[in-house]
Each structure stands twice: as structure tokens, then as C-alpha cells.
Amino acid sequence: MMEFITELLQYMSDNSAELIALTVEHIVMVLQAMGLALLVGVPLGILAAKVERLAPVILSLVNILQLIPSLAMLAILLIYFGLGNETVVIGLFFYSLLPIVRNTYVGIKEVDPGVSEAGIGIGMTPFQLLAKVQFPLSIPFLMAGLRVAFVIAVAVATIAPYIGGGGLGKEIVGGINGQNDIRLIAGAVPAALLALMADFILGIVEKTTKRRFRSVS
Amino acid sequence: MIQLKNVNKVYEDGFHALKNINLTFEEGKLNVLIGPSGCGKTTTMKLLNRLIDYTDGELTIDGKLISDINPIELRRQMGYVIQSIGLFPHMTIYDNVATVPKLLKWDKQKISQKVEELLKMVDLDPDTYRERYPHELSGGQQQRIGVIRALAAEPKIILMDEPFSALDPISREQLQDELVRLQKEINKTIIFVTHDMDEAIKIADQIILMRDGEVVQKGSPHELLTNPINQFVEDFIGEDRLRQARGLPPMTAFVDEDYPSVKVTESLDAAINVMVEKKKDQMPIVDADDKYLGILSLYDAVKNRDSEIKNLVDETVIAYRESAEVEKFVASKETIAPIVREDMSFIGVLDQDQLLEVLHEQVDQKSGVMS
Ligand SMILES: Nc1ncnc2c1ncn2[C@@H]1O[C@H](COP(=O)(O)OP(=O)(O)O)[C@@H](O)[C@H]1O
Ligand SMILES: [Mg+2]
Numbered sequence: 296m297m298e299f300i301t302e303l304l305q306y307m308s309d310n311s312a313e314l315i316a317l318t319v320e321h322i323v324m325v326l327q328a329m330g331l332a333l334l335v336g337v338p339l340g341i342l343a344a345k346v347e348r349l350a351p352v353i354l355s356l357v358n359i360l361q362l363i364p365s366l367a368m369l370a371i372l373l374i375y376f377g378l379g380n381e382t383v384v385i386g387l388f389f390y391s392l393l394p395i396v397r398n399t400y401v402g403i404k405e406v407d408p409g410v411s412e413a414g415i416g417i418g419m420t421p422f423q424l425l426a427k428v429q430f431p432l433s434i435p436f437l438m439a440g441l442r443v444a445f446v447i448a449v450a451v452a453t454i455a456p457y458i459g460g461g462g463l464g465k466e467i468v469g470g471i472n473g474q475n476d477i478r479l480i481a482g483a484v485p486a487a488l489l490a491l492m493a494d495f496i497l498g499i500v501e502k503t504t505k506r507r508f509r510s511v512s
Numbered sequence: 513m514i515q516l517k518n519v520n521k522v523y524e525d526g527f528h529a530l531k532n533i534n535l536t537f538e539e540g541k542l543n544v545l546i547g548p549s550g551c552g553k554t555t556t557m558k559l560l561n562r563l564i565d566y567t568d569g570e571l572t573i574d575g576k577l578i579s580d581i582n583p584i585e586l587r588r589q590m591g592y593v594i595q596s597i598g599l600f601p602h603m604t605i606y607d608n609v610a611t612v613p614k615l616l617k618w619d620k621q622k623i624s625q626k627v628e629e630l631l632k633m634v635d636l637d638p639d640t641y642r643e644r645y646p647h648e649l650s651g652g653q654q655q656r657i658g659v660i661r662a663l664a665a666e667p668k669i670i671l672m673d674e675p676f677s678a679l680d681p682i683s684r685e686q687l688q689d690e691l692v693r694l695q696k697e698i699n700k701t702i703i704f705v706t707h708d709m710d711e712a713i714k715i716a717d718q719i720i721l722m723r724d725g726e727v728v729q730k731g732s733p734h735e736l737l738t739n740p741i742n743q744f745v746e747d748f749i750g751e752d753r754l755r756q757a758r759g760l761p762p763m764t765a766f767v768d769e770d771y772p773s774v775k776v777t778e779s780l781d782a783a784i785n786v787m788v789e790k791k792k793d794q795m796p797i798v799d800a801d802d803k804y805l806g807i808l809s810l811y812d813a814v815k816n817r818d819s820e821i822k823n824l825v826d827e828t829v830i831a832y833r834e835s836a837e838v839e840k841f842v843a844s845k846e847t848i849a850p851i852v853r854e855d856m857s858f859i860g861v862l863d864q865d866q867l868l869e870v871l872h873e874q875v876d877q878k879s880g881v882m883s
Contacts, residue, residue, distance in 0.1 A: 413598025416561060416671075417612050417661070418588035431602050508602040 321462035328387030340399025378459025391444035398440025402433025442497035519569030547722035591662025591670035599646040612665040630660035652683030771861035
């Protein structure tokens with residue numbers, strides 16, 4: 296066991312430049328997917344919250360996306376988008392939609408009706424009410440969704456090499472294929488650390504926004 | 513001036529919530545809508561800022577049909593305070609109060625001055641509270657902010673839907689007092705919804721009592737208290753408040769009809785005998801037709817035994833009509849109150865023991881309320 300660990304550390308320090316590059320690539324893919332998911336998911340969540348008729352449609356759609364097994368999803372995307380990191384990002388984006396859409400929706404629905412009534416009653420337009428009151432108050436929920444999405448994306452991104460993508464999956468998949476445990480672990484440990492760190496940091500962000508935006512007595 | 517003429521509201525589900533409402537809210541008056549839960553108070557109020565549209569009838573503000581006024585602009589010219597307070601939890605007190613002025617794009621300087629002035633008005637130190645968040649304030653303080661948020665853009669009309677009913681009794685009393693004071697200072701037209709009669713009586717210029725979507729009675733607190741038009745109004749106001757408002761019962765409630773009287777034609781000795789026997793030091797004297805003449809005192813009678821009653825009668829002691837208010841006697845310095853009918857015929861004398869008992873009761877009740 297000790298031997299294994301020394302060997303692992305040796306491998307990691309020998310290949311540190313490569314590993315760091317892969318980690319960065321991994322993070323970039325996840326961040327791109329998160330950006331896209333926020334860009335699309337937040338408006339979808341708001342739409343679902345505001346137009347009650349659309350809510351079931353939107354929510355079940357993103358739910359179905361989430362239910363597709365990751366390899367199957369990536370395989371389907373492969374057909375349309377070809378090999379490469381872009382395809383991975385699109386896949387991660389689809390996976391992240393559910394927590395972001397759902398949490399935006401719930402966050403806006405959860406806004407105290409008294410607070411919304413006050414906003415309307417003092418003369419806010421529907422857009423002002425959304426922008427100044429309802430959306431800011433939904434941010435803690437959104438943050439919780441983002442946290443879940445992030446952790447899922449970090450994990451799912453490790454299968455990127457199967458569709459020609461990069462990131463830490465390269466080490467893991469390479470390790471599996473070459474029956475090289477050291478390589479596999481050298482990829483898995485940073486990926487796991489990444490997930491834990493993302494969870495921890497976004498957890499703090501979530502708590503802070505909760506204090507800041509939801510501090511109702 | 514806000515006027516509702518034959519206003520009806522039928523909700524989408526067919527529920528007839530308001531039936532032929534006719535109301536006038538005068539400029540600068542504090543109007544209270546009151547009635548049992550579900551009678552249509554909130555519905556009536558929400559017609560005024562177009563949170564609800566009426567089904568038929570006519571609703572005008574200063575002669576202008578409300579449906580011709582843009583609802584967003586209308587609301588910005590009308591304060592709105594609700595029971596749940598509804599402060600924006602993610603905004604500082606400053607930003608909460610400044611909401612409407614900001615929507616109206618006032619300049620920063622003017623907004624800042626206004627917020628400061630309003631905070632001072634409700635006794636919250638601007639330097640302490642400006643940058644705080646709503647959850648850092650007590651319920652009473654939060655609703656003070658709710659009230660001044662409604663005042664910030666200097667609206668002429670303020671709508672308040674049970675603004676104080678979720679507060680503890682002490683804060684509620686304080687805010688009521690402040691509202692009455694504010695109303696005197698700033699002279700707004702206030703429409704105030706409550707289900708609490710004490711609150712209504714305390715603050716209202718006009719009370720509008722509703723039931724099942726109809727206005728049952730409207731008038732000043734005094735009018736409702738002294739002249740409730742039917743049993744429902746009486747029940748809603750409550751026995752205690754009515755009794756208190758009526759004050760003391762009239763003279764007739766306290767007549768001691770057994771009190772002796774003597775005809776002026778009788779002998780002085782006879783009169784003295786009656787007084788001694790009945791242990792009275794004063795006695796009403798009547799004429800042959802039983803009409804009241806004046807009072808004979810035992811002291812005078814004994815001192816002037818050779819005289820006659822008619823020379824000793826003290827005619828300055830006036831008699832009270834049976835319908836007279838007891839307060840008159842209480843306020844006078846008389847020691848005896850003869851009571852007569854309209855034709856001056858003698859009935860009896862005010863029973864002071866009984867009166868004293870009732871007075872005591874009232875004093876107890878009042879102090880009971882205050883403790
Ligand atoms: N949106 C609605 N649809 C149907 N009925 C309603 C609606 N809003 C209120 N009502 C009914 O109208 C009546 C009056 O309501 P409201 O004005 O809120 O009463 P309150 O005097 O307690 O403020 C109640 O019976 C209530 O159930
Ligand atoms: Mg109500």
C-alpha cells in the first residue's frame with residue numbers, strides 16, 4: 296500500500312504539467328457548461344414560474360434530459376456534433392439544466408406572496424417585480440441548484456475521452472484501458488478533489504446568499 | 513375624493529363578493545372598512561388600486577373614472593400597507609423606503625432627504641436604521657417601515673389592509689396613536705381595513721361596517737355607537753362599547769319613588785314628623801296637583817316651627833325631568849335631585865346610592881381596560 300502511494304506520488308510529480316493541463320481543461324469544460332446552463336436554465340425557470348401553463352412542459356423536459364444515461368446521451372450528441380470537447384460541453388449543459396431550471400422555478404415560487412403583493416401594490420411593473428424582488432430572492436435556491444449541477448458535471452466530464460474530449464477523464468480512461476491503476480488514480484483523485492472543492496465553495500456561496508437575500512425574520 | 517356608485521364585484525368563480533356598494537371617501541379623512549372576515553373589505557380596498565377590477569358600477573377618483581387611469585401610475589400615487597408588511601428582505605431599510613421614489617426617478621438628494629425625514633417621523637434614528645435589513649427590526653418597527661414606505665412618494669391616498677393586526681398589543685396601540693397623529697400632520701385620505709372595533713373607534717373619521725358584500729351602516733364612530741341601525745350593528749359593536757358610549761342611564765333608572773313628599777297645604781309639624789320618621793333631612797314639597805314646588809329642609813323646619821311650609825320652601829332647588837341625563841346632576845353641586853314628569857308632577861328623588869354604585873362599576877371597567 297505504501298509502495299502504491301509513493302509510486303502514485305512519483306507518477307504525479309513526474310507528470311504534473313500534464314495533469315495540471317488536464318485539470319484546467321476539465322474545469323474549463325465544466326465552467327462552459329455551467330455558463331450555458333445558467334444562460335438557458337434561468338430564463339426557462341423564470342418562464343415556468345411566470346407562465347403556469349408552461350411549467351409542467353418545461354420541468355418534465357429537463358427531467359427527461361437528466362434521466363438519459365450519460366454514455367447514451369454523449370453517444371447521441373456525438374452523432375450530431377462529432378468528436379471533441381464541444382460535444383462534451385453540450386452534454387454537461389444538458390445534465391445541468393434540471394437542477395438550475397428547477398431551482399430557479401422553486402426559488403421564484405417560494406417568494407413570500409406578501410412581498411410580491413407589496414411590490415405590485417406600490418406600483419412595480421411585472422418586470423421590475425421580477426428583476427428587483429423575485430429574482431434576487433430566488434438566488435439562494437439557484438445557488439443550491441448550481442452546486443448540484445457543478446458536482447454532477449465534474450463527475451460526468453470524466454467520460455469525455457469516449458467522445459474525443461479531454462480533461463482528467465483522459466488519465467482515468469487511459470488507466471482503465473491500459474490496466475494502469477496508477478494512471479487511473481492519478482486522474483481520479485484530482486477529479487474527486489475538484490468535485491469536493493466545488494461542493495464546498497458553492498456551499499459557502501449558497502449560505503452567504505441565503506443570509507443576504509433570504510433574511511426574513 | 514373617491515366615489516363608488518353601485519359597484520359590484522363578481523369573482524371568476526361566480527361568487528358575488530360586493531353588492532351595490534355606494535361609498536364616498538372624503539379628502540383628508542381616515543376611513544375604516546370593518547366587518548366580519550370574508551365580508552368584502554379587502555376586495556373593496558383592492559378595487560381602489562386596481563389590484564382587482566370591479567364587475568359593474570362606477571368608481572371615480574377626483575371625478576376621474578378609475579379604469580381610465582394607468583394601474584402602475586395609480587399605484588405609485590397611492591400608498592399600500594398590508595398585514596404581512598411585505599418589506600423586501602434583501603434590501604436595506606433605506607432601499608425599502610426609497611422604492612417608490614426610485615421607481616419615479618426622483619433625484620438621489622431628494623430621496624435621501626425624504627427617507628431621513630420619514631424615519632424621524634416614526635421615531636427611528638436614521639443613522640442607526642438606514643443600513644439595516646428588515647429582519648434586524650422588531651415587528652412593530654418593520655410595520656413602521658411598511659407605513660413610511662407607503663408615504664415616501666407623498667401619495668394623497670393611502671390604503672391599509674389590517675396593517676396592525678399581526679402586531680403585539682403594545683406595538684399596535686403605539687402605531688394606532690402614531691397613525692392618528694400622522695393623519696393630523698399630513699392630512700392624507702386613508703382607507704383602513706380592520707376587523708377590530710376598538711381600533712376603528714379609536715382612529716376613524718368614518719366607519720363603514722360591511723356584511724356579506726354589503727354596506728350595513730356608515731358614519732362617524734359616535735353615530736355608530738349612539739345610533740346603531742340594526743341588531744347586526746349592535747352585535748358587532750358589542751354590548752360593552754354601546755353601554756360605555758351611552759354613558760350613564762337617564763334619570764328614570766335611578767328614581768326612588770318611595771321618597772316621601774308633602775303637600776304645601778299640610779302643617780309644618782306633619783312635615784317634620786314624616787321627615788323624622790323616614791330619616792330624611794330634605795323633602796320635596798308639592799302643590800295640590802302634585803306639582804313640584806321646592807325643597808323643605810328639616811333644619812329650617814325645626815328652627816321655624818311657628819311658620820308654614822309655603823314660607824320655608826326653597827324654590828332654588830330645581831327638579832330634573834325624567835329624561836334628563838344623570839351627568840347634569842353629577843356635575844352640579846346639589847345634594848338632592850327631585851325628578852318630575854314633563855308637566856312638573858312629582859315622581860320621586862334620584863337614588864344616590866344606586867347612582868354611586870353604577871359610577872363605581874364604570875370606573876372599574878375603565879381601569880380594567882387600561883391595565
Ligand atoms: N379571487 C377570488 N375568487 C373567488 N372568491 C374570492 C376571491 N377573493 C376573495 N373571494 C371571496 O370574496 C369574499 C370577500 O373576500 P375579502 O374581500 O378578502 O374579505 P375580507 O372582508 O375578509 O377582507 C370572501 O368570501 C372570499 O372568499
Ligand atoms: Mg381581508
